[in-house]
Amino acid sequence: MLGNLGGLVGFGSLLHPSIAKQIEEKQKQVCLIWLDGGISQYESWHPLPESKFAGPFRSIKTSIPGIHFSELLPNTAKIAHKISVIRTMATKDPNHSTGVPRMQRGDPLDRGVDYPYLGSAVAKLLGPAEPELPPYVWIKPGNGGFIHREAGFLDARYGALALGDGRPPVHIHRPDGVTAELDAARNALRQKANERFRAYRNTSDVDAYETSYDMARKLMARKEIFDDEKLDPKDRERYGLHPLGRHVLQARQLLEAGVRFVKVNSYHWDTHGDNFNMSQRLVPQADQPFAALINDLDDRGMLDNTLVVMMSEFGRTPLINSRLGRDHWPDCWSIALAGCGIKRGAIIGDTTKDGAFVNGEGYDVGHLFHTIFSVLGIQSHRQKYRHKGQKLSIANDDCEPIKEVML
Amino acid sequence: MLKNLFDILLGNMPWFAMSLVLGFPLSGEQGLHNRIDDLVWAKAGDVPFAETADDAGFLRRVTLDLSGNIPTAGEVSEFLADKSKGKRKELIDRLIAGDQFAAHWTERFSVMLLERLDQGKVPKGEWVKFLKQTLRKKPLWDVMIRQMIEANGQGVDRPAMKFLGTVDHHAMTENIARLLLGMDLTCAKCHDHPSVNEWKQAHYWGLFAYLNQTKQATHKKEEKVYLVEGLAGKKVEFESVFDLEKMSTGPRLPNGAEVEIPQFEKGEEYEKPAEDGLPAVPKFRPRERLAKDLTAKENELFSRNSVNRIWFLLMGRGLSHPLDQMHGKNSPSHPKLLELLAGEFVSHGFDLKWLLREIMLSETYQRSSRLPEGVTKVEPASYRVTSPKGLTPEQLLRAVLRATGNTKHAKALKVDPEAEKFDRKGYFTGSNVELPPSLAEMEAIFIQTFGRPPGEAEVDFSPGVNKSLFLMNDRLIEHWLKPRAGNLIDRLSKMDAPDAMAKEMYLAVLSRLPEKEEAIWIADYLARNEPRRTAALGDLAWALLNSAEFMFNH
Secondary structure (H helix, E strand, O other), X not given: OHHHHHHXXXXXXXXXXXXXXXXXXXXXXXXXXXXEEOOOOOOOOOOOOOOOOOOOOOEEEOOOXXXXXXXXXXXXXXXXXXXXXXXXXXXXXXXXXXXXXXXXXXXXXXXXXXXXXXXXXXXXXXXXXXXOOXXXXXXXXXXXXXXXXXXXXXXXXXXXXXXXOOEOOHHHOOXXXXXXXXXXXXXXXXXXXXXXXXXXXXXXXXXXXXXXXHHHXXXXXXXXXXXXXXXXXXXXXXXXXXXXXXXXXXXXXXXHHOOOEEEEEEEEEOOOOOHHHHHHHHHHHHHHHHHHHHHHHHXXXXXXXXXXXXXXXXXXXXXXXXXXXXXXXXXOEEEEEEEOOEOOOOEEOOEOOOOOOEOOOOEOHHHHHHHHHHHOOOOOOOOEEEEOOEEEEOOOOOOOOOHHHEO | OHHHHHHHHHOOOOHHHHHHHHOOOOOOOOOHHHHHHHHHHHHHOXXXXXXXXXXXXXXXXXXXXXHOOOOOHHHHHHHHHOOOXXXXXXXXXHHHHOHHHHHHHHHHHHHHHHOOOOOOOOOHHHXXXXXXXXXXXXXXXXXXXXXXXXXXXXXXXXXXXXXXXXXXXXXXXXXXXXXHXXXXXXXXXXXXXXOOOOOOHHHHHHHHHHHOOEEEEXXXXXXXXXXXXXXXXXXXXXXXXXXXXXXXXXXXXXXXXOOOOOOOOOOOOEXXXXXXXXXXXXXXXXXXXXXXXXXXXXXXXXXXXXXXXXXHHHHOOOOOOOOOEOOOOOOOOOHHHHHHHHHHHHHOOOEHHHHHHHHHHOHHHHEOOOOOOOOOOOOHHHOOOOOOEXXXXXXXXXXXXXXXXXXXXHHHOOOOOOOOOOOHHHHHHOOOOOOXXXXXXXXXXXXXXXXXXXXXXXXXXXXXXXXXXXXXXXXXXXXXXXXXXXXXXXXXXXXXXXXHHHHHHHHHHOOOXXXXXXXHHHHHHHHHOHHHHHHHHHHHHHHHHOOHHHHEEO
């Protein structure tokens, strides 16, 4: 199959444009690394050691001359030329309760509906990259399951298959004592049992039911992609043995298998007190697997088709509070992107000298969503959702893609 | 059409003789069920219809619809053996009067009206008990709905207040419009509906104006929360996000006139002074007024929505479908039928059991889900063939338990009060390898797997990978397919003749007799697996449980 595809690509000029587009779209994948709460821009992407708001950490040189990151990002500093950083996010909302949905839904103009989270939106707009794999997998600490809430007003099936602590839902495993042979035999019985019922009926209902079994069996057959036992110990070292490291490595495995969208969550990025000790512990946990993932995707030739985004709900206040903490700061903060349609080495954003505010207009999450959709080949202004007879924009109508970071 | 035929054939017969010939009593006019059929036939024209469902298919359908379960193997055999003419009608009557009717329809209405949200001050159990008691007697739909809208927490109707949830005025407005009037007015909160011309922003706010005085108040001595109404002195103001024009309205039904808000002299506004923490009771209480106006006989939006939803619960789709899009652009499949049902429901005093019975007596309801000879596809909205409906999560659990002969066992489970709370999340992730300790916990697991997310209407059956994975691989299913005294596999393993086994298995699981090839197929598999016969019986039952025929009510 892959050989055939190679052949087709080889005769690129003979290929019908729409097929070429399909192949291209098919390959586009996303990994969203979500740092729940807010990573401090001063302790990461925008250190400004000379400013009055600086903390105790040094800034270090990156692989791009003249660009510095915090010393807490040593691995990422070495690959700065492979990524883009936007230092002028200005996202308006400083609250946790609304911050997560606003950022992950992209804040389209209010139409009185619950918009899908990014993963569900991409699952809907691009579909699965591999037909037998769920389009949206979410790796997170804690509990897993099928999280339909993420789909918002879209059908529940666009929700996330969540791997709690990296583990797939238990029902993907055959019960103990059911061998592969027996499983196949039982399935043959099941199909046989369906025959009579199927024969004289409107086929659509029965077929949809049958399809769900086909999908289930295909997923069971590929359950090794959820199995982190087989991962190379050297890779584990490189990504880090902490949950975020393990989960980003697992994300790589899922992306390689062909899952369209993988979200990895890390919690407790909320340093209202003791920001510096906490950052010293937390930021390297993001640095290590992020850099490793970018390098691995690049080595495998996947980076140009895989978008990686690492972001939070907001940044953290320039002012250090009385508990040596930094509070929520949506007015000027940083996010990192790489891969698919994103420039390599574009570290952008003009801020005031101390980094507290954007000089001019900053970028809101609406701009970010237009950017993400655009690099995935989705026409972010033209394509619409249909919901109860209403046409709904997929991203905020008042925003545009962030051209500065796009190829 | 049918009536003319009667006239020709039976014109000279005395009425009691006709009654004998036709198998049902004749009053002065045709029963509603005949008129339903006439309208469905008339609409379809001269095209083939599916045959009437066979006895086994009819029994399974009616038992699921009225009692929420599949029939037992014994019930199937008995019904097949019964040669009396009126047995279908008798079965419907018996089940409507039966114990399980109230329990099952409590579930159906509760899921429809609360959409699996458990909100407000009334515990779920009290709400269920209230609905059950109502449904055990002679339930009148307008009265039930009236109780829910006007609920103030006083008296024996207190549980009805659960329908109003957390007393969020916008949620109440949207739910009442959607669930009771068939109008999804969510879009009309901020502007006239963009694609449905007749749905205006004023409709949304007119309903809102009936509800926005409602609040919760705690009775000091009883320490109980009641729903009270504040003083409605003024109209509600609103503006469209498009043109920012200021508008206002008093309480108003979408198809009715605005209710004038009575103005009282200062000091004359109240009927009863404040006491025990409850505020003074105003003379004008718009929500109470809504309860009456909305459920009035004259309100066609209400009667049409009511019959549409009841029809949906039995037929798997609404005459007007989707259920919350009852407007001019979305014409009903059978407008005259919808009108007829609504009118008859009203003139029979919103008698729920009467309506269910009439629909179920119709040939339309009793048609087979097998396509007519030589036809490969039929539009579901034509009702020329019965569309399969997915089992509800609760029906499915009961059906699996009954099919596998584990009902008694599951019901007998007693939760150890000392035991730790069952870790349901762990059950799905694999960190909890225990079996659920109670029937209630099993039900919660089935609802989580097969139900829609709380807050979403449970209308269409949607197969899903996680659902299939569950039925294939869940520990409960596996557990129930192991032999235990008296359960299906135990009974089968003690039989000798493969024919008898096939018969027992098909009666228990699929509620019908196996066809010849099916019996052969069963015998074959058992013969090939002779050394592991009990396990092989489990394989076969597993296959039948996982078949579309089992998963659907058809």
